Each structure stands twice: as C-alpha cells, then as structure tokens.
Amino acid sequence: MSTFRDWAQLLRVSALFTVPGDALAGAAAAGGRADLRTLRAIGCSLCLYEAGMALNDWxxxxxxxxxxxxxxxxxxRIRPGAALGAAAGLTxxxxxMAARAGRxxxxVAGAxxxxxxxxxxxxxxxxxxxxxxxxxxxLDLLLGAVVTGHTPLRPAVALSSAALAAHTYAVTRVSxxxxxxxxxLAPFAALATSAVISTGLVLQGLRGRGRDVGAGAAGSVLAYWPDASAVGGPARGSRLSRGLRLSRSLTAPALAATYGTAAGRPYLHAVLNPSPPLTQRAVGGGIRSLIPLQAALAAHAGAPALGGALMALAPIARRVSWKVSPT
Incomplete structure (x- = not known):
C-alpha cells in the first residue's frame, strides 16, 4: 500500500514552499492587500502545482x-491510475478555489x-x-495580482512576472x-540569468526606483511599518523614522543579493563539473532560490515586511528537501 512518504515524494512536497510567494509577490506588485481572496489564490496555486507534479510522473x-x-x-508504490486521478482532482x-476568488x-487559473x-x-x-x-x-504571480481588485497590468506586475518566468525557464533548461x-551550457545560461536578475534588482533598489507601488501600498498589511514619530517625541521619532526608511531602502537590494547567491552557487558548481549529482543539486537550488527571488520582488514592490516574512520559508524548504527531493 502507498504510504504518506510515497505521496510526499510523488508530489515533491519540499517544493511547495516555493509556491505561496508567487501570489503574495503578485499582490504586492499590484498594490493590494492580502485578504481571503489572496488565500484562495494561494490555495489554487498549491493545488495546480501538486497536480502538475502528479501528472508529470504519470x-x-x-x-x-x-x-x-x-x-x-x-x-x-503508487498506481498510475491513482496519480492521474490525483492530478485531475487537484486541478x-x-x-x-480560483472561481471563488472572482472571474x-x-x-488566469484556467490558463x-x-x-x-x-x-x-x-x-x-x-x-x-x-x-x-x-x-x-x-501566470501564478499574475493570479495573485488579479485577485487584489486593483489594476494588475502595471509595470511592477509585468516585471515581477517576467523575472519569475525567466528564472523558471533557466532552471527547466538545466533540469x-x-x-x-x-x-x-545550460547551468552557465542559468547562472547568467540569475546574475542579470539579481544585479538589476540590486541596482534598482539602490537607486530608489524599486518601489513603484510603495505609496499606494503604504497602508497595506503587506507593507506596514511602525509610525516612528509617535515613539519618544518628534526628535527621536525623526531619527527613528530615518533609520526605518534606510532599513526599508536596503531590504530590497539585500534580498536581491541573497537570491543571486542562493541561485548562483549551485549553478557555478554545475558549470565547473556538469555531473548528474551536481546538475541535480543545481536544479534543486534553482527551485529553492525562488523564495528569495519572490521576497526581493515583494520588497521592491513596496512590501519589505512581506519579503522578510517570505524568507522564513527558505530554511524550512531546505530542511524538508533533505528528506524529500524537490526534483
């Protein structure tokens, strides 16, 4: 009989931690708030991702x-019919769930x-x-953007979607x-892709142009920060406010650099020694590095608190991947 571990291996549960950030980064890029519709979008993403895993092995x-x-x-350990049935059911x-979030x-979920x-x-x-x-x-990031009710087709959404798509394309070529x-060649191309994305986000953040939805999202639960002027009077509040603004401005480039390092190291190893084990590690590393990429995109969209929260998923995904491979 099939066990929980068998299904966990079939569904690549360690890779699931890379999924919620798509919708959340999309919501941040659209300048919206995380609400019940966002949770439904995340649920839809998780189901479709797992459906893809089961269908892939079938x-x-x-x-x-x-x-x-x-x-x-x-x-x-698992019958083919059961895997196909799981793929259809999860789809x-x-x-x-997407239908409950609106037309x-x-x-987008249908596409x-x-x-x-x-x-x-x-x-x-x-x-x-x-x-x-x-x-x-x-499309997964776009799903999170459209459920916000805001205008989703804005530059921040398009750029974030393109960055995720380019990263995923490169990882797939390595796989x-x-x-x-x-x-x-494939890991070298992936290394170059991650370097371009990371460097672009770092420079954009340092120039202060990475928060094109920051003003609209200032009151959002995705981008909250304390009101420094209310802490310790105007003088201290002013200093604290400047410190918080500096911290916010550095969060996005720091997360972008973290993404570049996380993705680049395994790719470089595969370039130097393209053996099957190192190529598999490069694929796994590329999948897990989606988390810091999503975090960087959220921070650049004006949601640094969300970016920091998403990074908490990275060590969990790494630990689970030791038991269940994401590939």
Whole structure:
C-alpha cells in the first residue's frame, strides 16, 4: 500500500514552499492587500502545482522506469491510475478555489491549468517545454495580482512576472540534464540569468526606483511599518523614522543579493563539473532560490515586511528537501 512518504515524494512536497510567494509577490506588485481572496489564490496555486507534479510522473512513468526506477510509480508504490486521478482532482479543486476568488482569477487559473497539463502531456520534451514552465510561474504571480481588485497590468506586475518566468525557464533548461549530466551550457545560461536578475534588482533598489507601488501600498498589511514619530517625541521619532526608511531602502537590494547567491552557487558548481549529482543539486537550488527571488520582488514592490516574512520559508524548504527531493 502507498504510504504518506510515497505521496510526499510523488508530489515533491519540499517544493511547495516555493509556491505561496508567487501570489503574495503578485499582490504586492499590484498594490493590494492580502485578504481571503489572496488565500484562495494561494490555495489554487498549491493545488495546480501538486497536480502538475502528479501528472508529470504519470506522463513520464515509462522514462522513469529506465532512468529513475526508485520513483513511486515505476517502483509500484503508487498506481498510475491513482496519480492521474490525483492530478485531475487537484486541478478541479484548484479551479474551484480560483472561481471563488472572482472571474479574473478564474480566467488566469484556467490558463495556468491548461499550461500545466500541456507541459506535462505534450510540451515537456520539446523546445517549448521550458517556455511553458516559465509561463506557468508568470501566470501564478499574475493570479495573485488579479485577485487584489486593483489594476494588475502595471509595470511592477509585468516585471515581477517576467523575472519569475525567466528564472523558471533557466532552471527547466538545466533540469533536462539531471539524469545524464554533461552540459555546462545550460547551468552557465542559468547562472547568467540569475546574475542579470539579481544585479538589476540590486541596482534598482539602490537607486530608489524599486518601489513603484510603495505609496499606494503604504497602508497595506503587506507593507506596514511602525509610525516612528509617535515613539519618544518628534526628535527621536525623526531619527527613528530615518533609520526605518534606510532599513526599508536596503531590504530590497539585500534580498536581491541573497537570491543571486542562493541561485548562483549551485549553478557555478554545475558549470565547473556538469555531473548528474551536481546538475541535480543545481536544479534543486534553482527551485529553492525562488523564495528569495519572490521576497526581493515583494520588497521592491513596496512590501519589505512581506519579503522578510517570505524568507522564513527558505530554511524550512531546505530542511524538508533533505528528506524529500524537490526534483
């Protein structure tokens, strides 16, 4: 009989911690508040992500029998029909949750679900596969943006979505060589991509241009900071206020630099030695580094407190990945 650990391995539960940040970063970029609709968007994202994991292994069960016979399906620990049923059920639940969040969310979730199924069933082993994966992450962030009720198609949303999509595209290209290794080009391209994204966010933050929704989100629960002028009188409040503003201005570039380091180190190792183990580590590191990227994007959108909160997921994801691989 299948065990909880079997299903945890099939569904890659350690990678789940990279999902909530998509919707939250999208809400921050749109200048909205996190509310019940945002939670429904996160629930939809989690369901569709897990549906994709189950469907991926169902579609690849023949290939895995040759290259990864210890996975739950080729080893017989989970029946193929059960995996396919789980994918269909999770997709249905995810779409229902999106529908409860409103028509815009339902439309984006429908496009996201179609992208996930198309990738797993048809596009994965084609040149369009990595593009589809990147599009899925971009749509996931857009899902969090549209549920806010604010105008989602603003520069902050477009840039955040593009950054997530580019990162995911690069990781997917590296994952093509997980079992065989031998390619330095894919991890080098991923290293360059993460360096460009990280450097761009750092420079943008240092120039003070990374908070194009900051004024509109100042009262948001996503971007709260204490009122320094009410602490210890005007003089002390003024000094404390300047300190808080400085802290806010440094949070975004610091998180961007953290992302660049987290993503770049495993990619560099795979460039220098493109063996299957190091390539797999590069893929896992690329997946987990989505968390600091989401945190940096939220901070640049005017929600530094949210960015710091998202970073709390990083050590949890790392610890769980020691027991259940995210790839």
């Amino acid at each position: 579609a690849d069960r023949g290939e895995d029998a040759r290259d990864r016979p210890n996975r739950p399906l080729p080893s017989g 249905g639940v995810g779409l229902a 815009p969310a339902a439309a 996201l679900a179609a992208t996930v199924w198309a990738y797993d069933l048809k596009l994965k082993h084609t040149h369009a596969g990595a593009v589809a994966m990147g599009a899925a992450r971009g 093509r060589h997980e079992t065989t290794g031998g390619s330095s």
